[in-house]
Amino acid sequence: MAEGRTGWRVAEAPGPAVCAEVLAAAFAEESTARWICRGSDAVRGRWFAALLRTQATVAGGRRLLVTDPDGRAVGAAVLTPPSGRPPVGARVTWTARTLAHCGGRALTRTLRYLAVTERSAPPDAWTLEFIGVRPEYAGKGAGRRLLEELPASAPAPGGIFLTTSDTANVGLYESFGFTVTGRLRIGPLETVAMWRAPGPPPPR
Numbered sequence: 001m002a003e004g005r006t007g008w009r010v011a012e013a014p015g016p017a018v019c020a021e022v023l024a025a026a027f028a029e030e031s032t033a034r035w036i037c038r039g040s041d042a043v044r045g046r047w048f049a050a051l052l053r054t055q056a057t058v059a060g061g062r063r064l065l066v067t068d069p070d071g072r073a074v075g076a077a078v079l080t081p082p083s084g085r086p087p088v089g090a091r092v093t094w095t096a097r098t099l100a101h102c103g104g105r106a107l108t109r110t111l112r113y114l115a116v117t118e119r120s121a122p123p124d125a126w127t128l129e130f131i132g133v134r135p136e137y138a139g140k141g142a143g144r145r146l147l148e149e150l151p152a153s154a155p156a157p158g159g160i161f162l163t164t165s166d167t168a169n170v171g172l173y174e175s176f177g178f179t180v181t182g183r184l185r186i187g188p189l190e191t192v193a194m195w196r197a198p199g200p201p202p203p204r
Contacts, residue, residue, distance in 0.1 A: 007069040008145040012153065014065035016052035019076040022065070024048040026075065026132025031165045032189055036109045037102065046101040047110075050094055055080065055129065057090040062153050066133075066142045075133035075142040079154050082124045109187070116186050117163045120193045124158030131162075147176045151199065160196045165189045 024045045027033040037044040066075040098107045133143045182193040
């Protein structure tokens, strides 16, 4: 477990359930999650639980958890390696679980979002699927602490790819070396695709 200058501690390989809980809270107002989950807290919680449970089956997939000095989980990041996909059985289970617990609209919109964004990902890059911090900890450095850990957690010559529908985050990602590679329209969402070259983050 790595500790930053501010006391945030980052752990690798936390359980998917704790990451899902943190991310469900972090994405309460995020536009993609609201569009997919219809703004429902309950649906969003079940949606993240299904996604993280499935992502845990991806060979080489990574999860990071940042905790405060008291040990409370306050932020999480989820990374998928180049060409990483869940096994067929896990994908079938995710489809059934999402349909049953989140509804057909959430399933359809998730698949629609993935179809567009996955086409934009460089084939040899890691994908930063999610990164988020509980709202009460926003702006206190926990998210930056996670971003600092990404180069070591995703060691690939193709760098790291992400998408965001929150344009307010673009400047933060740029300060960590990401550049905008495209702008995607997915339903009502204006989604920004970004990529970061391998290596240490730029000095700030």
